Amino acid sequence: MNESEKIPAPLLFQNTDLLRNLESGRAISQKQLINLWNSHHFADGMVYVQLRHPKYKEDILVWAHPEPCGGDSMTCRWPEESREFIENADILSVIFTNGLSLLLVPSQLKDVERDYFTIHLPENGYVLGQRRARRYLCKDIKVEVVQNGFYAQGRLVDFSALAFSVEVSPEEVGSFRWFNAGKPSTIHLYRNELMVFSSSCKCIRQTSDHATRNIVFSPTVSQLSQGFKKKFRNPRVEVNPLPKITFDHPATRKKIQLDVYNLSTSGFAVHVAAEEDVLMAGMIIPDVTINYGGTMKIKCKAQVLYRGEDKKEGIHYGFGILDMNVVSYDRLSHIVINVIDPHIHVADEVDVNQLWEFLFESGFIYPKKYKHVQAYRHIIKETYRKLYRENPEIITHVTYQRNGRIYAHMSWVRSYERTWMVHHLAARPFKDRRTGLQFLKQTMRYFDGYYRLPGVGMDYMMFYFRPENKFPSYFFGGFARHFNDPRACSLDLFSYLSYPTSDKNQQIPAGWSLESFMPSDIDELDRFYNNVSGGLLLDVLRLGKEQEDVESLSELYARHGLKRSYQSFSLKEKGMLKAVLIVNQSDPGLSLSDFLNGIKIIVNDTAGLPWETLSVAISQLVGCFTIDKIPVLIYPSSYLEANGVPCEKNYNLWILSAHYGREFCEYMIGKTKMRLKLLIRTLFRIYLKK
Structure with a gap:
């Protein structure tokens, strides 16, 4: 309790046994007592004054404000709310707490007035009892208690690492009869409308009032279930120097700083001494800062998932990361993965010249592709400088480097509102040793934490690759075939051709129209696509759906000096x-390959759409492009052949729903552990276009 809070009514003092056995308590010296008293005053704390009621001879506890102590006396001021209780009452003692212990000051009255009193400084104070965990008074924390059909809400009174006290009222007066103290309840705590605790708890004790009760709860579990069991656990690493976490405690609002003794891309663990313990399994901390080396700060939202104790290390807690943005996740991943393999870099600043050299030497930029992009190479260089030197939140990448030279590279770019696209995937040997498998394994470790985070904005991941390219066909296409559920992972084959942007604004035939897509068109398109594919393409495109009330994809790109629409x-x-x-x-x-700078077409009536008409429609739309030729991707891939139009090549569009990211990562990591001869001959091939 501090001076800024409303003063509660006096309490009936029932622990009189504590006072009869003062000598059994631990005595503290005058110097210790003064220091504890002044520390309590510095924190704006208040004290209890034990009074003997003049009429009923009962002991009551009344709040008072302590004054600084520097001499041979101690003074307390009466708050206005307490003054009506002190007239003719005997002052017996002063009691205050540091949250862990109850401290009692025997009272020998020196002076008393209407608004204050003074006692002689005693030779000793007494520590009465020692809590296993420090208790803190709380304010402005909303509580919900749910137990089957029973529901009550109110406020959090105090909190410790082992239990907490709430004051709640049920929905209807008298419905406490439906509250079973012997059964667990689900407790939710809210601060500023944000949930800061959720767990199953048991009732330790309660008052017997019908309208409002004080109930003390303690968690029933020390470890929360995440709802799924992973085949491959994200590796935990010990980092030197030790990272630190800092946060405002959601219940007490005190600043907490703890050392992190192990770290992963999905969470971290800390040790605490019993007297410093302020955590509890189920606690949600909206704003945690991971401070590494005093220079790198990583912000996240985290939840305490488990509590454990051992004789050597004491109490330890495990945190799970609930959310963070792309930049923060990249920083965390770089720390963790770089400990596992110091040659792997996550979203680190890349020497763009080295990247270009790698893309050419690995065969990712083959002659035909370079012929397509060479006229715009200066624009492309500037785009890549922004992407790979400034590291905006629209791209993330992982590289395998030795002495600055790149031997493997994989990147993702934000392609649609809730979708990320594999941007690059390439590797080359290092001293006749293949880097592909180990690199892919670590990128999957990275991805395994990435897709889970709401702040990243990944509902889907997509990847274009040629069917004849063995590396992506084996891994990515292999998962789609293995899982065999297009609503989890779909594989749609598109035909590809280049279309000159000079052929524009041709006259569309009579009876035909080209107009903005309307929500009323979605039913027909849905029926077609679900019958032919049943995949995820329409989910990615979000056709007919309104823009969410967040920064749009175009606005996000524009903020970084780039264009995307x-x-x-x-x-x-x-x-x-x-x-x-x-x-x-x-x-x-x-x-x-300019898949984000061209036209994608879904033909729902192959027989009823002549190529000549479709070509005219394309010409109506190419005027917005600034390059000579654009890629046109057409689905289904059979359309061009059915209309006698030569197809330059085919591309698979692979799309994964993030709901199945765990299964995908487990499949990929499992595949990297295989050592079959066929795998050795094929998997080390670079992602090439043939």
Whole structure:
């Protein structure tokens, strides 16, 4: 209790046995007593004054404000709310607490007035009792108690690492009869409308009032279940120097700082001494800062998942990270993965010249691709400088480097509102040793924490690759075939051709129209796509869905000096939908194959849409592009062949729902551990276009 809070009513003092056995308590010297008293005053704490009621001869506890002590006396001021109780009452003792111990000051009255009293400084004070965990008074924390059909709400009174006290009222007066103190209850605590605790708890004791009760709860479990069991646990590492976490305690609002003794991409663990313990399994901390080396600060939202004790280390807690943004996750991953393999770098600043050298030497940029992009190489260089030197939150990447030279590289770019696209995937040998498998394993460790975080904005991951490319076909395509559920992981084959942007604004035939996609068009498109594929493409495109009340993809890119947008159009004959054209725009080279700077087409009526008409529709839309030719991807891939149009090549569009990210990571990590001869011959091949 401090001076800024409302003063509660006096309490009936029932622990008189404590006073009869003062000598059994631990005595403290005058010097210790003065220091504890002044520390309590410095923290704006208040004290209890034990009074003997003049009429009923009962002992009551009344609040008072302590004054600083520097001489041979101690003074307390009466708050206005306490003054009506002190007239003719005997002052017996002064009691205060540091949260862990109860400290009693025997009272020999020196002076008493209406608004204050003074006692002689005693030779000794007494420590009465020692709590296993320090208790803190709390304010402005809302409580919900749920037990089957019983529901009550109120406030958190005090908190310790082992138990907490609440004052609650049920929905209806008298419904405490439905509260079973012998059964667990689910307790939710809220601070500023944010949940800061959720766990199953047992009732230790309660008052017997019908309308409002004080109930003391203690957690029933020391470890929370995450709802799923992982086949491969994210590796924990010990980091030197020790990272530290700092946060405002959600219940007490005190600043907490703890050393982290192990760290992973999904959580961390700390040790605490019993007298410093302020945590509890189920506690949610909205704003944790991980401080590494005094220079790197990583912010996250975390929850205490387990509590354990051992004789050597004392009490230890494990935290799970609930959320963080892309930049923070990249910093954390770099620390963890760099301990496992110091040659792997996560979202570290990349020497762009080394990256270009790697992309050419690894074969990722093959002659035909370079011919396509070379005219815009200066623009592309600037785009890559922004992406890989400034590390904005629209891209993340992992590299395998030795002395600054890159031997493997994988990156993802934010491609749609809630979707990330594999941007690069390439590797080359190091001293005749293949780097691909070990590198892929570590990137999956990275991805395993990445997709879980709401702040990252990944509901889906997508990847374009040629069917004949063995590396992605084996791993990515292999998972789609293995899982065999297109609503979890889909694989759609597109035909590809280059379309010149000079052929623009051709006249669309009579009876045909090209108009903005309308929500009313989605039913027909849904029926077609679900019958032909049943995959995730329409979920990624979010056709017909309103923009969420957050920063849009275009705004996010613009904030970093880049361009990204997409618009959808419906091609119709006499009002009947024949195809949907999605116009993707970005800076040239954002994707070296320009999949984000071209047109994607879904033809829902192959027989009813002549190529000539579709080509005219494309010409109506190419005027917005600044490059000579754009890629056009058409689904289904059979459309061009059915219309006698040569197809340059085919691409698989692989899409994974993040709900199945755990299964994907387990599959990929399992595959990297295989040592079959066929795997050795094929998996080390670089992601090449043939």
